[in-house]
Amino acid sequence: MVICARPSFPTMLWRGVRRRCPWCGGRRAFFTGWFAKQETCRTCGIGWRRGDVGFELGAAAVSAVICMGLLVVAMVVGIVLTLPDIPVVPLLVVLGGGALVLPVVVYPVSYTVWQAVDLTMRKPERADPTVPPPVP
Template identity: 65%
Template sequence: MKRPSLPKMLVRGLFRRCAWCGGRGAFFTGWTSKQSTCASCGLNWRRGDVGYELGAAATAVVLSMGPLVVLLGVIVAITWPDVHVVPLFVVLGTGAIVLPIVFYPSSYTMWQAVDIMFRPPEPDDFESPPPST
């Protein structure tokens, strides 16, 4: 199979699809529970890379904290010089709790897209897909 473009793989990852084949649900059997291979193409979740989780965690930080920092800047710029700190902390604190939960699965599948871009899958990175339940 020809490697898809990075933007296409990132969009697939954003919607929790396998970056390689675009299969629905890909590795996730629930919001946070994963299986070891893609349900559609059989691509292994971890392809022998020890630090894979670190890249996914960094992607989660960017997806979660990026919008919060931008929102902070916009709110401070709009309300300057009378910035109301308590509502600002409530809004940003809520976002800091909710956004990582919302973006958890997407951060993993988007990181997989970046990983595939730098290390294209080899034939031994695939197994037969697990049976559907």
């Protein structure tokens, strides 16, 4: 694993939003497909989870925040644009469709954004495992 200079938090977040490695900025660093990921970055070799058992929970929370935020914004815009006679059923159909599609679209972004947050809280060290040990 290559330990390079620590990037700033906004830089790591921006890299995560673009599905790049938050640490080195490598393209297609962890994802080989939309849902398929590998354990280490192809560029710098940093581990995906770095031995943390709860990594997926943080990524799921980021996904929920992004999806709920976008749905609330869409709902407010839909209500404001159609005042005073709000078409409730079409609005619910559009928002329901968004609630089904958004988590699929946001999946890889939520993981790389959460990794940016994780790397900010826990700077990688040479002793970090690249692949988590098996659970007994």
